[in-house]
Amino acid sequence: xxxxxxxxxxxxxxxxxxxxxxxxxxxxxxxxxxxxxxxxxxxxxxxxxxxxxxxxxxxxxxxxxxxxxxxxxxxxxxxxxxxxxxxxxxxxxxxxxxxxxxxxxxxxxxxxxxxxxxxxxxxxxxxxxxxxxxxxxxxxxxx
Numbered sequence: 001x002x003x004x005x006x007x008x009x010x011x012x013x014x015x016x017x018x019x020x021x022x023x024x025x026x027x028x029x030x031x032x033x034x035x036x037x038x039x040x041x042x043x044x045x046x047x048x049x050x051x052x053x054x055x056x057x058x059x060x061x062x063x064x065x066x067x068x069x070x071x072x073x074x075x076x077x078x079x080x081x082x083x084x085x086x087x088x089x090x091x092x093x094x095x096x097x098x099x100x101x102x103x104x105x106x107x108x109x110x111x112x113x114x115x116x117x118x119x120x121x122x123x124x125x126x127x128x129x130x131x132x133x134x135x136x137x138x139x140x141x142x143x
Contacts, residue, residue: 117141
């Protein structure tokens with residue numbers, strides 16, 4: 001790149017060649033100025049796009065959170081509707097009560113309590129609820 005002193009020397013030459021050089025120099029400076037303006041505008045535009053993209057991402061996350069909350073609420077409502085108000089006649093409560101009718105619990109003789117624990121474990125296995133917990137209950141009932 002020519003220094004300002006070198007351009008001053010070219011201006012002193014005079015003639016058409018100097019005029020061509022000076023016009024070329026003016027055009028290059030104008031193009032460089034436009035390039036800088038375009039570059040800055042592009043950076044601003046890119047920043048606007050980034051801000052817009054971040055805004056869209058934030059809105060999408062918000063929508064997803066609202067949908068998840070709505071789905072959770074719907075699932076809870078469905079679960080509540082699926083739960084009967086009274087336990088079924090052959091439910092766990094009835095089965096444990098039946099055990100105590102046949103084998104009452106007394107502090108001196110915990111046979112009824114052990115039978116009730118075994119019945120809970122049996123019910124858990126039949127309903128596929130916590131096999132490990134059912135095995136633990138069975139071990140507890142054997143003690």
